Amino acid sequence: MNPRTRKILEIVLDNLVWFMLLFVLIVFSIFIPNYFQLGIFANIIEASSVLGVMSIGLALVIIAGHMDLSVESVAALAAMAVGILFCSAGIGFGIKLYPEWLMVPVSLLVAVAVGGLIGFFNGFLVVKLKMSAFIITLASYIWVRGLVLAVSGGRSAQDLAPAIRWLGIQRLLGLPLTAWIAIACFVVFSAVMAKTPFGRHLKMIGGNETATYRAGIRVTRNLVIAFMLAGAIAGLAGWLLAIRTSGATANLGVGLLFNAFAAVVIGGVSLKGGVGSLPGVYAGVLLLSSINTAINLMGLPANFTQVVHGLLVLAAVLLDTFKQNLRQRLA
Amino acid sequence: MKRIVLAAFGVVALAMAMLTPAFAQSKGTVYYLVPTLLDEFQTGSVSALEMFLKQTGYEMKTLNADNKTDAQQSQMNDVIALKPAAIVLAAVDFNALKPSIEAAMAAGIPVVEFDRQITSTPSAFTSVAGTVEIGYVAAEQAEKLLKAKNGSVKGKILQVLGDPGDPYTLDIQKGFEEKMKASPDVTIVSLPAMQWEASNAGTIVADQLVANPDIDLIFSHAAHLSVAAVASLESAGKKPGDIMMMSSNGAPVGLDLIRKGWLNVEVEQPLYAQAAAVAMFMDKIVNKQEIKPGEYDVLHLKSTVTNEAWGPNIKIPGAAIDKSNVDNPAFWGNMKPPTETIKAVE
Numbered sequence: 001m002n003p004r005t006r007k008i009l010e011i012v013l014d015n016l017v018w019f020m021l022l023f024v025l026i027v028f029s030i031f032i033p034n035y036f037q038l039g040i041f042a043n044i045i046e047a048s049s050v051l052g053v054m055s056i057g058l059a060l061v062i063i064a065g066h067m068d069l070s071v072e073s074v075a076a077l078a079a080m081a082v083g084i085l086f087c088s089a090g091i092g093f094g095i096k097l098y099p100e101w102l103m104v105p106v107s108l109l110v111a112v113a114v115g116g117l118i119g120f121f122n123g124f125l126v127v128k129l130k131m132s133a134f135i136i137t138l139a140s141y142i143w144v145r146g147l148v149l150a151v152s153g154g155r156s157a158q159d160l161a162p163a164i165r166w167l168g169i170q171r172l173l174g175l176p177l178t179a180w181i182a183i184a185c186f187v188v189f190s191a192v193m194a195k196t197p198f199g200r201h202l203k204m205i206g207g208n209e210t211a212t213y214r215a216g217i218r219v220t221r222n223l224v225i226a227f228m229l230a231g232a233i234a235g236l237a238g239w240l241l242a243i244r245t246s247g248a249t250a251n252l253g254v255g256l257l258f259n260a261f262a263a264v265v266i267g268g269v270s271l272k273g274g275v276g277s278l279p280g281v282y283a284g285v286l287l288l289s290s291i292n293t294a295i296n297l298m299g300l301p302a303n304f305t306q307v308v309h310g311l312l313v314l315a316a317v318l319l320d321t322f323k324q325n326l327r328q329r330l331a
Numbered sequence: 332m333k334r335i336v337l338a339a340f341g342v343v344a345l346a347m348a349m350l351t352p353a354f355a356q357s358k359g360t361v362y363y364l365v366p367t368l369l370d371e372f373q374t375g376s377v378s379a380l381e382m383f384l385k386q387t388g389y390e391m392k393t394l395n396a397d398n399k400t401d402a403q404q405s406q407m408n409d410v411i412a413l414k415p416a417a418i419v420l421a422a423v424d425f426n427a428l429k430p431s432i433e434a435a436m437a438a439g440i441p442v443v444e445f446d447r448q449i450t451s452t453p454s455a456f457t458s459v460a461g462t463v464e465i466g467y468v469a470a471e472q473a474e475k476l477l478k479a480k481n482g483s484v485k486g487k488i489l490q491v492l493g494d495p496g497d498p499y500t501l502d503i504q505k506g507f508e509e510k511m512k513a514s515p516d517v518t519i520v521s522l523p524a525m526q527w528e529a530s531n532a533g534t535i536v537a538d539q540l541v542a543n544p545d546i547d548l549i550f551s552h553a554a555h556l557s558v559a560a561v562a563s564l565e566s567a568g569k570k571p572g573d574i575m576m577m578s579s580n581g582a583p584v585g586l587d588l589i590r591k592g593w594l595n596v597e598v599e600q601p602l603y604a605q606a607a608a609v610a611m612f613m614d615k616i617v618n619k620q621e622i623k624p625g626e627y628d629v630l631h632l633k634s635t636v637t638n639e640a641w642g643p644n645i646k647i648p649g650a651a652i653d654k655s656n657v658d659n660p661a662f663w664g665n666m667k668p669p670t671e672t673i674k675a676v677e
Contacts, residue, residue, distance in 0.1 A: 039541035046566075047534045089587045154374030158558050158584045169566050176566055245529045246562040247584075249555045251369035254526045296522055296538040306495070306525065 006330065013330075016323045017267055017283040020316060024287060028294045035297055042174045048289035049182035050075070050241045050253075052282055055260045055267070056189050057119075057233030059281045062264060063193070064226045065206035065273030066126060066133040070140035071234040072257035074118050076148045076248070078111035078238030083157030083248030085110060086164055090247065092157040100163035107164050111239035112232045118144060119231015123224035141257070149250050158247035168243040178240050185236070190278040202226055206273030263288050266316045268323075287316060358388040359416025359617060363445075364406055366423045367398045370527065371555070371582040373421070375602050375663055376446065380419060382668060383610035387675045389416065398497075400424040407431035411438050416617045417455070419443045419609060425451075425498045441616045443609055446600070447499060450641045455616045457644040458608045460600045462499055465579050465649050466506020469550060472596045472651050473507075474514060476548055476575050485516035486547035489539050491532050491560065493552045495523040500552045503579060507550070520546075524556055533559035540567050551578040554585025554597060554664075561593045581652060586664040589657045597652040602663035604629045604647045607673050612645075614675045627676070630661070630669055 001009075012019060029036035054071050061068045086107050088094035097103045122140055126133045167177045193199035201222050204212040213219045237256075242248050267284030269276030291312045298308075363380055365373050381391045394410070396403035400423045410418055411434060418435055420442055422428045429452045432442045441455030448459045477486045490507065493500035504521060511517055520543060524532035532551060539546060540563070551557045557578040564574060571592035578585050581599030588594035608629045615622050622643040624636050634647040652662055660667040 034542035037541060040538065043534070043537045043541060046537065050530065090584055149368055154368040155371050156555055156558070156582075156584055158587060165562075165565075168562065241530060244562060245533055245559040246565075247558060249369070249529050249558075251367075251526065251528055252530065254369075254528045255531075292534065293538050296535050297542050 009326075009330065013323050013327050015280075015283075016320070017280050017287065020266075020319060021283050021287045021290065024290055028290065032294055032297050035294065038174060040293060040297075042179075044286060044289045044293050045183075046176055046179045047292065048282075048285045049176075049179045050237050050244060051256060051259055051263060051288065052182045052285040053185050053240060054234055054237040054256060055263045055281050055285055056185055056278060057230035057237075058260050059264045059267070059269050059276060059278060060189070060193075060202065060226050060233075061133075061230045062269050062271060063206045063273060063276045064202045064223055065209060066223065066226070067137065067271075068119075068122065068133065068227065068230045068234075069137040069257060070118065070122060070144055071230060071237070071260060072253050072255075073141050073144035073148065074115045074231055074234040075238035075241055075256065076250075076253045077118070077144050078114045078235035079242040079248040079252050080148050080152055080157065080238075080250075081114050082107045082111050082164075082239055082242045083160065084151065086161045087157035087159050087247045088161070089159040090157045091152060091155045092159065092247070094161075096161070100161070103161050103163045104167065107161075107242075108236070108239055111235040111242075113235070115235020115238065116228050116232035119228040119234070120224065122231065123227025126227065127220050127223045148252075152248075152250045154250050156247060156249040160242060160246045164243060165246055168246070178243055181240065185233070186278055186282045189233075193278055198222065198225070203274055206275070208274070259288055262313050262317070266313070266320055268320065284316075288313065357390045358614070359390070360413075361389045361391050361417045361419060361613065362410045362413070362415045363391055363393045363419045364403055364410070364421065365393055365395050366403070366421050366447075368395045369398075370553070371584070372446075372553075372580050372600060372602060372663075376421065376606060379603055379606035379663070379668065380445070380609060383607045383673055384613060386672050387610045387613055389610070389613055391419075396423050398423055400427045403428060404431050407435060411435050411440060414438070415440060417441045417443060417613065419445050420449075420454075421445045422447045422449060425449050441619065443613075443616060444641075445609060446605060448641075448644070450639070453640070453642045455619075455642060456609070456612055456622065457639075457642060458605050458647070459644070460605060460647055460649045462502035463506035463509075464646075465598050465600065466503040466508070467510050468598045468649050468651055469503070469577060469579055469596075470507045470510030472577060472598065473511065473517075473548060473550060476577070476595055477514075477517065480547060480575065483516070484514040487518045487520065487543060487545055488548045488550055489536070489543070489546045490519055490521040491535055491549065491551040491556050492521060492523040493527045493556070494525055497527070503552050524551075527553060527556070529555055529559035531559075532556035533563045536560040536563040537567065540564070540569075546574060548575040548577060551576075553580050554578045554582035554588070554594075557588055557594055558584050561588060564593075581650075581662055581664045583664045583666055586652065586657055586662065589652065589654055592654075595653060597664070599650045599652050599662055599664065601632060601647045601649060603661070603669055604632045604634065607669070608634060608645045608647060611673055611676050612643075622676075630671075630673070632661075 125136045263284035267281035384391045394406045444457040576594045577596045579598040585597040636645045
């Protein structure tokens with residue numbers, strides 16, 4: 001293989017998930033009626049905003065060699081906190097702040113703080129007390145969802161304050177502002193991971209924690225920050241979820257965790273840690289959202305949609321494995 | 332320190348002593364096996380059953396299965412071992428619970444089916460609005476709405492189901508589509524909101540608005556799905572009334588949407604009456620007395636008891652709620668539990 005072919009192949013492999021996304025979009029556009037239109041592509045980006053933001057936090061912790069199973073429940077709790085405070089129907093208190101725009105940063109702060117606190121709790125137990133991240137965050141996944149149920153009493157909060165809901169309605173270049181917030185998150189955190197010492201240290205910790213510690217890097221502090229960030233970002237995802245659905249129900253966000261894991265893996269993040277980039281994760285999220293939209297438009301019998309969804313995700317993951325094997329041969 | 336501990340024990344002992352007479356007055360404990368608490372109808376059913384059963388002298392305890400069939404089977408097994416006066420079951424899975432129901436009945440513990448009818452095995456009593464019937468009522472309302480809009484029963488309906496693994500939503504779909512077959516000019520697009528999750532319903536509506544801009548009516552199988560559907564309609568620049576909407580179960584959020592003009596019709600499940608019927612017949616159920624077929628007044632709703640192959644069955648009619656009657660306090664979505672005390676059927 002000559003150097004030029006090799007270079008092209010490496011570029012393709014580095015961005016395989018984006019090529020997969022492009023391929024899937026072309027195939028769906030050809031074979032699924034009504035798929036090929038700007039409105040549908042805008043929907044795909046909009047529908048991926050919550051999952052996308054949640055996947056960022058999850059990816060950070062996985063790249064650092066751990067995992068966080070609590071992100072889905074944390075997002076639900078953050079959404080419920082925002083819903084209870086700023087919704088005017090159901091169990092919402094309908095709190096008003098003046099000027100009204102103040103409700104946007106305050107609600108965001110509430111959601112991020114709720115998430116950050118749980119993230120810190122998880123990080124403290126995992127890192128300081130050397131407990132298994134799987135068990136600790138699984139416990140949080142359960143108790144935090146239980147807390148959502150306890151504080152809501154199983155009821156829902158509806159009719160989010162118009163000043164906050166505005167972000168889900170107002171469009172810029174055909175996309176709601178919530179989708180732009182998700183895109184901005186990816187840009188910012190991609191830069192953090194690629195350009196800052198913190199991002200590089202997380203990758204090093206995920207690759208080899210002991211070696212990183214011996215190199216004088218503060219592993220404990222960085223890991224606690226990673227868990228806190230994952231929680232805070234999940235809180236942000238919950239805030240977006242509340243805006244998108246104009247409130248919160250006790251089962252809001254159920255099932256997002258597994259989609260977030262699928263997106264992260266498809267996006268090229270190794271579950272063993274140390275490998276992965278956030279732009280790839282965003283492509284993974286868009287890929288899943290494209291598949292969901294395709295299923296919505298295909299009009300399949302309800303009983304089969306989950307099977308199709310699962311098989312398409314499996315195909316994407318197999319393709320990713322093929323990529324890893326090919327890369328090893330090239331090395 | 333010693334004094335504090337002794338005082339604490341004293342308070343606990345006093346509390347226990349005060350509790351004893353309450354237990355003594357109770358006719359027994361009834362266990363309610365609720366399928367999930369992540370849904371307003373189910374949480375409402377817990378408080379309604381508790382209130383009515385208390386009025387007829389029973390204490391109620393609730394176990395939540397979190398929508399897991401195996402968890403509910405284990406709960407049934409555990410409760411059978413406790414030998415309660417009766418078990419009220421709202422089954423997660425209509426068929427999978429059959430052996431557990433048979434085991435409880437064989438152990439002499441009467442099982443009451445609540446809200447979700449199980450016809451494959453006999454129970455002591457069944458109190459339902461009928462999920463298939465809810466589909467029928469919804470279809471009648473859909474026909475009315477389409478006729479009013481298009482001059483005849485024609486057009487396109489987007490049906491947003493709940494989780495496709497939940498027989499409750501599949502039965503509503505069955506009833507709805509069965510009735511709508513009589514209207515061949517109506518196209519129905521049916522899609523499931525996985526795990527009854529609201530944002531999934533929102534995504535379905537957003538996609539379908541682009542793919543099928545000629546949708547006349549959106550029918551969601553639960554009111555909380557309609558809330559997310561409305562959010563998607565708002566994002567697409569729609570105003571109340573641009574697309575007709577309908578949902579089923581009669582939750583508070585659905586009634587709010589009617590008041591705001593988004594929702595045209597909400598098909599109510601008569602939660603209070605369903606729960607009251609269970610309590611009204613509980614003495615007969617526990618004492619294994621005959622429940623006579625006929626018409627009964629359950630919270631002013633004419634309800635019919637019939638003897639079916641699966642045992643005595645009371646069917647309470649579901650109601651269609653629209654702007655004209657949305658404030659009627661009889662609807663459970665208005666969260667005003669009946670003030671009158673119910674009496675046991677003699």
